[in-house]
Amino acid sequence: MHLRSAFAAVLLAACTGDDDAATPPPETSTTTEVPGDAAGMNAWLHTKAYASWPKESAAHPSTGPHASSVLTFVNPTLEASLEAGAAEHPEGSAAVKEFLRDGEVTGWAAYVKTKPASEGGGGWYWYETFDVTPGRHSIEGQGKPLCAGCHAGGKDFVLTPFPLR
Known part of the structure; x- marks a missing residue:
């Protein structure tokens, strides 16, 4: 009888607590995980999941071959490393x-x-497109020599000035 009472007490304690504590946390969104393939990257960029990342204060003329006006965002991992x-x-x-x-x-x-x-740039996945049509990309690949060559002068291949301006 003593064992049955102890078991009932454990069950009662488990059932009478804070409901929120027993509820598992909601699934964490993976939209901030940056894909390392063309289809995944293209789809992810269209979600604009990066828009909440630290960014430059305003668009500015590009100093590279990308476009006339650019705005750069860095994820918190890169920001902490640059800092x-x-x-x-x-x-x-x-x-x-x-x-x-x-x-x-x-x-x-x-x-x-x-x-x-x-x-030598091979540890980075590179992606570029001048066409925002879903599914389109111009240049992409793991360790892409064209991208790595231009970025070789940066701090571990990152050319964006820091702190962000």
């Missing part, structure tokens, strides 16, 4: 550069570090 002055950014670091014309997005350049080491 710390890290020589090599951690896996998951990412940035998105919007190409703008008359305030409208006309394309994107994006990259995400997919490996712990940069491997």
